[in-house]
Amino acid sequence: MSAHPLTAQRLAKLERYRARGIEPYPVGAFVPDVTAAELHADHADLGPASSTGRVVRVAGRLVGRRDIGKLVFGVLQDETGRIQLFAQRQILGEEDLEAFRDLDIGDWIGVEGEVITTKRGELSVAVSRFVLLAKSLRPLPEKWHGLRDVEERHRRRYVDLIVNERARDTAVARSRIVRELRGAFDRRGFLEVETPVLQIEAGGALARPFVTHHNALDQDMYLRIAEELHLKRLIVGGLGKVYELGRVFRNEGLSPRHNPEFTMLEAYVAYADYHDVMNLVENVLVEVVDEVLGDRLVTYQGDTLDFAPPWRRVTMLDAVAEVTGVRFELSMDRDAAAGLAEDLGISVEPSWGVGKIINEVFEEHVERTLVQPTFVYDYPMEISPLARAHRSEPGLTERFELIVAGRELANAFSELNDPLDQRRRFEEQKAARAMGDEEAHPIDEDFLRALEYGMPPTGGLGIGVDRLVMLLTDQASIREVLLFPAMRPEGT
RNA sequence: GGGUCGCUAGCUCAAUCGGCAGAGCAGGGGCCUCUUAAGCCCAAGGUUCAGGGUUCGAUUCCCUGGCGACCCA
Numbered sequence: 001m002s003a004h005p006l007t008a009q010r011l012a013k014l015e016r017y018r019a020r021g022i023e024p025y026p027v028g029a030f031v032p033d034v035t036a037a038e039l040h041a042d043h044a045d046l047g048p049a050s051s052t053g054r055v056v057r058v059a060g061r062l063v064g065r066r067d068i069g070k071l072v073f074g075v076l077q078d079e080t081g082r083i084q085l086f087a088q089r090q091i092l093g094e095e096d097l098e099a100f101r102d103l104d105i106g107d108w109i110g111v112e113g114e115v116i117t118t119k120r121g122e123l124s125v126a127v128s129r130f131v132l133l134a135k136s137l138r139p140l141p142e143k144w145h146g147l148r149d150v151e152e153r154h155r156r157r158y159v160d161l162i163v164n165e166r167a168r169d170t171a172v173a174r175s176r177i178v179r180e181l182r183g184a185f186d187r188r189g190f191l192e193v194e195t196p197v198l199q200i201e202a203g204g205a206l207a208r209p210f211v212t213h214h215n216a217l218d219q220d221m222y223l224r225i226a227e228e229l230h231l232k233r234l235i236v237g238g239l240g241k242v243y244e245l246g247r248v249f250r251n252e253g254l255s256p257r258h259n260p261e262f263t264m265l266e267a268y269v270a271y272a273d274y275h276d277v278m279n280l281v282e283n284v285l286v287e288v289v290d291e292v293l294g295d296r297l298v299t300y301q302g303d304t305l306d307f308a309p310p311w312r313r314v315t316m317l318d319a320v321a322e323v324t325g326v327r328f329e330l331s332m333d334r335d336a337a338a339g340l341a342e343d344l345g346i347s348v349e350p351s352w353g354v355g356k357i358i359n360e361v362f363e364e365h366v367e368r369t370l371v372q373p374t375f376v377y378d379y380p381m382e383i384s385p386l387a388r389a390h391r392s393e394p395g396l397t398e399r400f401e402l403i404v405a406g407r408e409l410a411n412a413f414s415e416l417n418d419p420l421d422q423r424r425r426f427e428e429q430k431a432a433r434a435m436g437d438e439e440a441h442p443i444d445e446d447f448l449r450a451l452e453y454g455m456p457p458t459g460g461l462g463i464g465v466d467r468l469v470m471l472l473t474d475q476a477s478i479r480e481v482l483l484f485p486a487m488r489p490e491g492t
Numbered sequence: 493g494g495g496u497c498g499c500u501a502g503c504u505c506a507a508u509c510g511g512c513a514g515a516g517c518a519g520g521g522g523c524c525u526c527u528u529a530a531g532c533c534c535a536a537g538g539u540u541c542a543g544g545g546u547u548c549g550a551u552u553c554c555c556u557g558g559c560g561a562c563c564c565a
């Protein structure tokens with residue numbers, strides 16, 4: 001336990017309570033029957049200096065106190081808001097008023113009393129009885145500025161949640177967004193499923209996995225980097241519409257937009273193609289925006305995003321030509337494409353083909369310019385090993401990404417269901433891995449076997465849930481929408 | 493991985509050119525029966541992120557390391 005004087009003081013107080021027979025961590029001591037928000041809603045019209053005769057029980061954390069001698073005002077905070085406590089000697093008596101005064105800011109208490117308003121009109125509970133529910137041993141941050149230090153807010157999110165309303169609002173909004181996402185897919189008849197997090201092969205995306213070890217099997221395993229390959233196995237099994245909303249893990253650096261574990265929603269629909277999936281993504285996200293914000297104009301970091309459908313749809317090649325003035329084609333000579341990209345400031349790796357080169361130009365110059373919701377479609381096959389070959393355009397796949405505020409929000413394709421083509425794509429990835437590409441896709445033989453049993457034409461999508469929450473809560477950093485973002489150890 | 497910036501009391505922040513480390517809030521003592529960032533009086537509170545260097549003297553300048561923020565790869 002910390003030897004800090006402020007904590008030592010409170011520990012001493014704790015011992016005094018126990019000596020007087022007051023248990024500072026009681027069980028079953030008090031059950032509230034109303035919340036702060038309910039009180040404010042019920043008595044919104046009460047004038048100053050009113051009595052209601054209504055006796056209520058509220059509970060929460062004492063977050064403020066104003067001591068006026070024989071009269072003490074307290075501020076009680078529960079999960080719904082704040083309510084003033086009015087402790088008066090006439091009601092409580094000398095001894096209990098002194099005990100109330102002796103409470104520390106941060107203590108959890110239960111209070112019983114009449115609902116009144118003060119002379120100044122502040123709705124209050126006139127304390128007739130109170131119970132210490134849990135003693136707090138550490139001082140809270142400053143009442144006006146709260147906890148500002150970003151590092152401390154993330155390391156001690158519990159304190160952040162106590163003192164910063166924005167932290168609470170963001171957590172609540174995130175829960176709401178996740179619930180609306182689930183609702184949108186549930187209403188459309190999707191089955192929510194759970195697939196393995198521990199995997200023998202980490203496939204379904206191009207990323208480096210975390211490695212762990214299964215002791216009983218004496219086998220290294222990976223934390224999943226995507227949900228994709230197992231969900232497609234379920235489509236093979238005849239489950240026609242499935243989705244999973246879960247945590248995926250990628251072994252990459254920390255940044256305002258990347259956390260090693262993040263939340264992905266993936267959904268797969270039999271008989272759909274990527275045009276159907278564009279419509280699905282648009283409809284689902286508009287529903288979520290409507291339900292959560294009630295306004296299709298969303299302010300994000302100073303930009304106004306218009307989510308009213310239809311959203312713009314543009315091919316990657318057109319988008320690149322529009323922004324850079326350079327018309328790339330998949331049929332181009334590789335070195336010619338490399339030269340054009342170099343002219344645009346891209347340093348081209350020898351291993352890159354035309355498709356990868358175009359994608360780099362897109363990511364470097366075009367993506368950030370797409371602020372309004374935009375579907376960019378027809379991605380190069382070279383960077384899309386799990387997407388179906390385009391029905392008419394050689395070298396491309398039926399893949400799209402949804403870009404909002406200059407960032408990828410969703411990624412989707414007509415799924416590759418030709419097992420022979422899938423095997424060829426995996427072989428190409430294997431070759432890339434042999435060339436040193438650590439993010440190349442591994443060969444998953446069981447997934448190939450599943451495809452060999454036959455997967456119907458299928459459309460699939462993935463939505464980055466954290467990024468969606470960032471957009472709808474106007475947060476610039478993923479760390480603000482994660483309750484407990486990844487941090488380096490403190491090194492006490 | 494590279495660059496820039498930051499780290500001072502429990503919290504929010506000061507500290508002039510390198511010259512006695514301060515304030516507000518919180519906490520302690522006192523006054524006050526209508527405050528609401530309550531007010532007034534008094535006292536207390538520091539490994540200035542860590543280690544090293546320069547200097548008569550370092551929160552301040554230099555080096556190394558830690559953690560974080562932002563930008564870049």
